Amino acid sequence: MLTLTDNARHAVHDLAERAGLPAAGGMRIAESSQQGTFDLSLVTEPVDGDQLIEADGARVFVEPTTASLLADQQLDAAPAEGGTGFVLSPQG
Numbered sequence: 001m002l003t004l005t006d007n008a009r010h011a012v013h014d015l016a017e018r019a020g021l022p023a024a025g026g027m028r029i030a031e032s033s034q035q036g037t038f039d040l041s042l043v044t045e046p047v048d049g050d051q052l053i054e055a056d057g058a059r060v061f062v063e064p065t066t067a068s069l070l071a072d073q074q075l076d077a078a079p080a081e082g083g084t085g086f087v088l089s090p091q092g
Contacts, residue, residue: 002029002062002070003091004055011077011084012058015042026059029075031066038066040086 004012012027019025025044032039043061046052050061062070073088 001051002053002060002067003074004053004058004060005074005076008075008077008086009056009058011086012060013056015084016059024059026061028061028063029066029070030063031069038088 016026019042021042022044024046025042026046028041028043028046028050030039030041046061047063049064051064051067053060053062060075070088072091074091076087076089077084078087079085
């Protein structure tokens with residue numbers, strides 16, 4: 001299952017809070033139409049079948065077909081030009 005670093009947990013929680021999402025909301029990860037990339041979006045609730053990763057108030061929903069692709073990955077976050085950047089890397 002995808003895991004979140006402390007930086008990712010804080011970033012997801014902060015983004016959701018600033019967006020005014022309800023408690024059921026969070027960030028959703030889905031496979032993009034461009035091979036090898038993923039779409040990240042803030043949503044008010046998960047889509048049926050999404051895998052939920054919840055940690056310290058951060059909620060990340062992973063599309064069912066994407067969940068298997070990210071099962072051995074870790075999501076990290078760092079400041080980037082124009083906001084926050086998210087990076088996937090193998091779980092250590």
